[in-house]
Every structure is written in structure tokens, then in C-alpha cells.
Amino acid sequence: AQKVTQAQTEISVVEKEDVTLDCVYxxxxxxxxxxxxxxxxxxxxxxxxxxxxxxxQNEISGRYSWNFQKSTSSFNFTITASQVVDSAVYFCALxxxxxxxLGRLYFGRGTxxxxxx
Amino acid sequence: GAVVxxxxxxxxxxxxxSVKIECRSLDFQATTMFWYRQFPKQSLMLMATxxxxxxxxxxxxxxxxxxxxxxxxLTLSTLTVTSAHPEDSSFYICSGGRQGxxxxxxxxxxxxxxxxxxx
Numbered sequence: 001a002q003k004v005t006q007a008q009t010e011i012s013v014v015e016k017e018d019v020t021l022d023c024v025y026x027x028x029x030x031x032x033x034x035x036x037x038x039x040x041x042x043x044x045x046x047x048x049x050x051x052x053x054x055x056x057q058n059e060i061s062g063r064y065s066w067n068f069q070k071s072t073s074s075f076n077f078t079i080t081a082s083q084v085v086d087s088a089v090y091f092c093a094l095x096x097x098x099x100x101x102l103g104r105l106y107f108g109r110g111t112x113x114x115x116x117x
Numbered sequence: 118g119a120v121v122x123x124x125x126x127x128x129x130x131x132x133x134x135s136v137k138i139e140c141r142s143l144d145f146q147a148t149t150m151f152w153y154r155q156f157p158k159q160s161l162m163l164m165a166t167x168x169x170x171x172x173x174x175x176x177x178x179x180x181x182x183x184x185x186x187x188x189x190x191l192t193l194s195t196l197t198v199t200s201a202h203p204e205d206s207s208f209y210i211c212s213g214g215r216q217g218x219x220x221x222x223x224x225x226x227x228x229x230x231x232x233x234x235x236x
């Protein structure tokens with residue numbers, strides 16, 4: 001069964017601190033995709049990254065970076081030099097690659113990040 | 118990227134009435150559309166998956182007679198909450214999906230959500 005665990009419910013940091021959001025997943029598929037979404041107070045999901053299971057290269061995009069480790073089934077997200085605008089709920093998600101429910105996403109419970117000025 | 122719209126963005130209705138929410142893929146054809154529900158401070162829970170021209174597949178625990186889903190075309194899916202009750206108040210989010218390349222996988226694009234309040 002597919003499962004995504006975000007153990008951190010809430011994180012508070014002060015501006016300019018670095019923060020890492022953890023994500024651990026479970027799947028029996030050999031091919032799968034992992035995602036991170038940001039949900040600001042407006043509610044609209046903002047896509048941040050998609051990673052497929054056969055690409056373990058870490059990725060950096062500006063202040064954002066992602067560390068994918070299949071050995072530990074983790075896909076952690078780091079924000080460097082956090083800013084107040086980073087305050088939001090962040091969701092990690094896993095998607096299937098086959099079957100009648102192709103494409104459905106399994107979401108973690110989300111991590112509320114609050115960045116204080 | 119592809120765009121999905123939802124209408125209305127928010128709605129208030131009285132208990133016992135029905136509400137229809139539209140989800141449109143504006144610049145692509147969504148072979149599959151997903152409907153999610155999100156209660157305050159909780160994660161997104163998949164309600165149902167619908168493929169164009171066929172009946173929706175509901176997740177366990179979701180009442181198909183209460184949450185009617187129609188996916189009549191490749192660009193439009195509707196969710197009707199029938200005989201709404203206060204406990205149906207929630208944030209409803211749809212997404213449209215299409216098969217991408219092997220490296221991209223299945224692409225899914227989310228609508229902005231509809232906030233339903235039942236009084």
C-alpha cells in the first residue's frame with residue numbers, strides 16, 4: 001500500500017534560518033513519482049517539484065533543494081534562508097504508475113511552516 | 118503549465134439544498150479528473166476518480182449518491198453535493214490529469230479549490 005509520512009506537523013523558524021521538511025514514503029511499485037506542493041492560506045496548491053523513482057539526483061531551485069534517497073525512502077525538502085512568504089502548509093505526495101487509479105496522489109498530512117520576521 | 122479552473126471559488130448554501138461545482142481544464146484535455154476534499158488543518162483526501170464518459174470510481178466511505186460526479190467531456194467535470202449538510206462544509210479541490218512522458222509520469226494539475234459552507 002502507498003503511504004506518505006510527514007512527521008513534522010508544525011515548524012516555526014525565524015527569517016533567514018534554513019529549514020528541512022521531512023517526507024518518508026512507502027510503496028511496492030518500482031516506478032513511482034514523488035511531489036512537493038505548497039499550500040498558502042489562499043488554499044490553492046502550488047506545484048514545487050516532481051521526481052521519478054529512477055532519478056536520485058538531488059535538485060536545487062533557488063532557495064529550494066530536495067534530497068531524494070531511495071535507500072531510506074525519503075524525499076526531504078530544504079528551504080535555505082527562509083522568508084516570511086515561505087509560510088504555508090507543505091505537502092509531500094506519491095503517485096502510482098499503473099492500474100485503474102493511475103495518477104492518483106497519496107498525500108502526507110502536511111507540515112505547517114511559519115517563518116517569523 | 119496547464120490550467121484548471123473551478124467555479125465557484127466559494128459558495129454558501131442552506132442545509133438540504135444541492136450545490137454544483139465545476140472543474141474545467143482550460144488548455145488541455147484531461148482524460149481523468151480527480152476530486153479531493155480537505156477539512157481545516159488536514160490533508161487532501163481523494164473522493165473519487167472519473168474518466169471521461171464513464172462512471173466515477175469512489176473511494177471507500179464516500180457516498181456516491183450524495184456526491185454526484187459527472188465527467189461529460191475531456192475538459193469538464195462536475196461535482197454535485199446533494200442535500201448538503203453542515204458536515205459537508207469543506208474545501209473541494211479538483212485536478213485534471215493526463216499521461217506524460219516516462220520521465221514525467223502522469224501529470225496532474227490542480228484547480229484553485231471551492232470553499233463550501235453549509236449553514
